[in-house]
Amino acid sequence: MIAEALALLNRCEELQQRLASPEATADPERFRELMREYTELAPAAETARALQAAERSAADAEALLAEEALDDELRTLAQEEAASAAAEAERLTQELRLLLLPGDERDGKPAIVEIRAGAGGEEAALFAASLFRMYRMYAGRRAWHLTVLGESPTELGGEKEVSFLLEGDAPFSRMKYESGVHRVQRVPETETQGRIHTSTATVAVLPEADEIDVRIDPDDLKIDTFRSSGAGGQHINKTESAIRITHLPTGIVVECQDERSQYKNKEKAMRALRSRLQGLAENAQAEKIADERRSQVGTGDRSERIRTYNFPQGRVTDHRIGLTLHRIDAILDGDLDPLIDALAQHERAERLQNAAAQP
Numbered sequence: 001m002i003a004e005a006l007a008l009l010n011r012c013e014e015l016q017q018r019l020a021s022p023e024a025t026a027d028p029e030r031f032r033e034l035m036r037e038y039t040e041l042a043p044a045a046e047t048a049r050a051l052q053a054a055e056r057s058a059a060d061a062e063a064l065l066a067e068e069a070l071d072d073e074l075r076t077l078a079q080e081e082a083a084s085a086a087a088e089a090e091r092l093t094q095e096l097r098l099l100l101l102p103g104d105e106r107d108g109k110p111a112i113v114e115i116r117a118g119a120g121g122e123e124a125a126l127f128a129a130s131l132f133r134m135y136r137m138y139a140g141r142r143a144w145h146l147t148v149l150g151e152s153p154t155e156l157g158g159e160k161e162v163s164f165l166l167e168g169d170a171p172f173s174r175m176k177y178e179s180g181v182h183r184v185q186r187v188p189e190t191e192t193q194g195r196i197h198t199s200t201a202t203v204a205v206l207p208e209a210d211e212i213d214v215r216i217d218p219d220d221l222k223i224d225t226f227r228s229s230g231a232g233g234q235h236i237n238k239t240e241s242a243i244r245i246t247h248l249p250t251g252i253v254v255e256c257q258d259e260r261s262q263y264k265n266k267e268k269a270m271r272a273l274r275s276r277l278q279g280l281a282e283n284a285q286a287e288k289i290a291d292e293r294r295s296q297v298g299t300g301d302r303s304e305r306i307r308t309y310n311f312p313q314g315r316v317t318d319h320r321i322g323l324t325l326h327r328i329d330a331i332l333d334g335d336l337d338p339l340i341d342a343l344a345q346h347e348r349a350e351r352l353q354n355a356a357a358q359p
Contacts, residue, residue, distance in 0.1 A: 004100050005044075005048040005051065005096055005100070006048075008041060008044055008045055008048055008100070009045055009048050009049070011041060012038065012041050012042065012045040015034055015037060015038040015041070016038070018034055019031065019034050019035060019038065043099060044096060044099040044100060047092055047095050047096045047099055048096055050092050051089060051092040051093060051096055054085050054088040054089040054092055055085075055089050057081065057085035057088075058082055058085035058086045058089055060081075061078050061079075061081040061082035061085055062082055064078040065078045065079065065082060094352065097352060098348055098351070098352045101351055101352070106172055106176075106207040107170050107172055107173035107176075108170045108172070108173070109170075109171075109172045109207040109208050110165060110166055110167040110168075110171055110172065110207070110208040111165070111166045111171040111172040111175045111176070111205055111206065111207060111208065112149070112163065112164070112165055112166075112205070112206045112207075112208055112271070112272055112275045112276075113135060113163065113164055113165075113166060113175060113178070113203065113204070113205050113206075114161065114162075114163040114203070114204040114205075114206075115128050115131050115132055115135075115159065115161065115162050115163070115201055115202070115203050116128065116160070116161040116201060116202045116204075117158065117159065117160050117161065117199075117201050118181065118199070118200035118201050118202050119198075119199060119200045120197065120198070120199025120200060121199075122154060122156055122158055122188075123184075123188045123197055123199045124158075124199040124200060124201055125154045125156075125158025125159055125160055126154075126156065126157065126158040126188075127158075127182075127184045127199050127200075127201050127309075128158060128159040128160070128161070128162065128201040129153075129157060129158045129159040129162075130184075130332060131182060131201055131203065132159055132162050132164075133332070134331070134332050134333070134334055134336070135164075135166075135175075135178075135334075136334070137333055137334025138334040138335075138336045139166055139168075139171075139334075140334065141334050141335075141337075142168060142169065142171070142174070143168055143169070144166045144167060144168035144169070144171050145166070145167045145168055146164055146165070146166055147164060147165040147167070147258060147268065148162065148163075148164045148258045149163040149164055149165055149254070149255075149256050149258065149268055149269070149272050150162070150163045150254065150255040150256055150257065150258075150272075151163075151257075163254075163272060165208065165268070165271065165272070172205070172207045172208075174336075174340050174344075175205045176205050176207075177339075177340050177343040177344070177347075178203050178205050179203055179204055179205045179306075180202070180203060180305070180306030180307070181200050181201075181202050181203075181305045181306060182200065182201050182202070182203060182305070182306065182307050182308075182309065183198060183199070183200050183305045183307070183308045183309070184198070184199050184200070184201075184308070184309045184310075184311070185197070185198050185308065185309070185310045185311065185312070186309075186310075186311035186312070187311070187312070196312060200305070204279070206275040206276065206278070206279040207275065207278070208271060208274070208275050216247070216270075216273065216274065216277070220247055220248050220249050221245055221246070221247060221248070222245070222246040222248060223243065223244070223245050223246075223266070224243070224244040224245075224246075225241070225242065225243060225244075225262060226242045226244060226257075227241075227242060241257070241259070241260055241261065241262045241265060242255065242256065242257030242262075242265060243255065243256050243257070243262060243265040243266045243269045244269075245266070245269045245270065245273055247273060247276075247277065250277065250280065252273065252276050252277065252280070254269045254272045254273045254276065255269065256268040256269040256272070305319060306318065306319060306320055307319065307339075309328060309331075309332070310328070311328065313326075314326050314327075314328050314329070315328060316328050316331050316339070318339055318342070318343065320343065320346075321342060321343060321346045323339065323342050325338060325339065
């Protein structure tokens with residue numbers, strides 16, 4: 001039994017006692033804090049208890065095998081029990097080590113998603129719109145709240161670019177796996193000879209930045225107002241409620257025209273800008289680390305595409321883990337969990353392997 005697990009069990013027992021105390025029940029805020037910590041620790045504590053039970057079973061079986069007077073039938077049963085308990089203890093040890101790894105502190109945050117049409121002209125814009133629909137339907141399945149921050153639709157129903165905010169139960173923890181280049185292979189509706197075209201769209205997913213994470217100097221901002229465009233009701237084109245903010249030092253531009261209130265649009269645009277600036281800083285740090293790694297082991301990078309949607313074959317392939325699912329219609333209707341679950345499991349396995357390799 002590893003020391004971290006013992007400390008974990010002791011902490012959970014302490015939390016249970018404190019949650020049951022009159023002092024905690026009399027203070028709702030304190031009770032919520034204790035309950036939040038207990039809920040976070042409970043899965044690992046449950047695994048630690050199961051590991052204790054497996055280790056006891058293995059020890060009991062080994063003690064039985066040490067008896068000289070044991071008959072053959074009992075010895076066989078004890079050997080089977082010892083092997084089974086040892087295997088279970090090893091499995092639970094690996095699971096517990098994974099649960100005890102520090103998580104991504106950004107996972108619980110809302111996510112800002114940006115989709116941009118890439119190579120392929122209007123077909124790329126139509127594909128970007130398909131991705132937007134896919135994420136919108138996935139948000140509905142997860143009971144997330146989706147707010148459109150900015151949108152540049154095309155006349156044929158595509159999207160040159162669209163950005164939106166997802167709020168709810170830890171959207172970033174799931175959506176972070178969607179960042180990258182998405183590729184589609186299909187016959188466009190405008191193709192008269194039935195030729196398959198390949199187009200791309202890029203998806204960027206950022207955790208929403210808190211004001212304390214990113215401090216913005218008001219003097220670095222250029223704020224413009226303009227009239228909203230597109231569907232939206234009678235207020236459209238009558239008042240300049242839409243907001244465009246330019247961050248002068250970086251050239252980053254964010255827009256929001258989703259609300260009728262200029263104040264609300266400015267608030268949402270600032271939320272998007274903070275996240276973009278935080279993402280810029282994190283990307284710079286990640287690129288520095290990647291450069292150092294490339295200098296040691298070479299590139300070895302695959303094509304930058306992360307996923308291909310092949311309509312003629314009805315399949316979706318995630319190139320990062322080599323997973324292919326022949327259910328493209330369901331996936332584009334928002335059934336993304338099989339893909340995201342596999343990516344999350346792969347990430348956990350890599351983290352566990354990296355942790356085991358640490359001295």
